[in-house]
Amino acid sequence: MLNSILLMLVVGVLVGILGAILGIGGGMIITPVLTLGMGLDIKYAIGASLIAVIATSSGATIAYLRDNVLNLRVAMFLEIATSVGAIVGALLTGILNPVFLYLLFGLLLFFSGANMVKKLWGKNSDQITHQDDKLAQDLRLNGSYYDKNLHKEIDYGVTNVPTGFSIMFGAGIASGLLGIGSGAFKVIAMDTFMKMPLKPSSSTSNLMMGVTAAASATIYFFNGSILPQIAVPMALGIIGGAALGSRIMQIMPTRLMRIIFIPILLYLGFQMILKGFGVSI
Secondary structure, three states: OHHHHHHHHHHHHHHHHHHHHHOOOOHHHHHHHHHHHOOOOHHHHHHHHHHHHHHHHHHHHHHHHHOOOOOHHHHHHHHHHHHHHHHHHHHOOOOOOHHHHHHHHHHHHHHHHHHHHHHHHOOOOOOOOOOOOHHHHHHOOOEEEEEOOOOEEEEEOOOOHHHHHHHHHHHHHHHHHHOOOOHHHHHHHHHHHOOOOHHHHHHHHHHHHHHHHHHHHHHHHHOOOOOHHHHHHHHHHHHHHHHHHHHHHHHOOHHHHHHHHHHHHHHHHHHHHHHHOOOOO
8 A cells, every 4th residue: 555655646746747847637647557557447547537637737727827827818718618518529429439539639639749840840949929810819818928948028929719719629529528638639729729839838738627627527526436545645746746847847948848748749649540440558
């Protein structure tokens, strides 16, 4: 029992750091550790994964709000699309063939990974968008943040608002229908399509993840799929790791964030395409 608690603490710290930096849930780390490493039933692993997302969001969002890195208006706007999409996805369970969604979102992840590679190799890999977008201005989605790596205030504009909203609606459907996390899709919607800088995209995703996961975690809690002996030590480690990760992210070069994020996107895309063909890894 003691070894399991220590393992959960260590895994929690690592998941918290990675989740806070990249704005993604820790399911891809936690689920294999719990199912393959500890022989835990998949439903308990998913319950623990949801707790991980909430803990990551809680630990990181406080720092990002304090330092004004995340874009609260974008978060609340896109959360509408995700929540409605999740409800639609749940209603479509048993009606819509999930194969198409697996393949579609797998290809989207590959596209976004390729787009990040392009930004990584380009001379202006993270050029900030300043073009006027009427819808973004009407909704007051444009923002600014202080980059602690560059030591300057950065103003940015938000574009392609309908596209970003549509991506998040689709991600919500996939989340409700397939039971997958949508942290990577949140970052994709903001960074790839809405042309937000990666740091506000990641920090805003952290806030949104917690809101989305809280609703699902309630269901898992009442059906007994959340084990306190697993969730509590892991959550404690994650909160500490997320607080540390939120500090690391703000001083980290954006280029390094992309280098870390690209293989994760490609892995998730590959995994989803394989699931579309009935292969699980």
